[in-house]
Amino acid sequence: xxxxxxxxxxxxxxxxxxxxxxxxxxxxxxxxxxxxxxxxxxxxxxxxxxxxxxxxxxxxxxxxxxxxxxxxxxxxxxxxxxxxxx
Numbered sequence: 001x002x003x004x005x006x007x008x009x010x011x012x013x014x015x016x017x018x019x020x021x022x023x024x025x026x027x028x029x030x031x032x033x034x035x036x037x038x039x040x041x042x043x044x045x046x047x048x049x050x051x052x053x054x055x056x057x058x059x060x061x062x063x064x065x066x067x068x069x070x071x072x073x074x075x076x077x078x079x080x081x082x083x084x085x086x
Contacts (some may be wrong), residue, residue, distance in 0.1 A: 004074030011067045048075045
């Protein structure tokens with residue numbers, strides 16, 4: 001399990017399980033429930049690089065980031081510290 005505390009968005013954190021670079025489970029704590037449940041169903045089971053490609057840099061309400069963008073930031077950090085340190 002990996003938890004990322006978001007910045008600048010409505011969700012407070014993102015909890016995820018990643019196995020062999022595939023997102024197995026994700027939970028957004030807080031945020032727009034319907035949208036985030038929809039995103040969850042679309043991205044679970046996908047490779048994390050594919051998720052980053054699809055969702056990075058999406059803005060929300062002029063904040064310069066969004067819950068999907070924060071997820072991408074979390075996945076990039078995960079990749080850096082887990083896969084680059086093997």
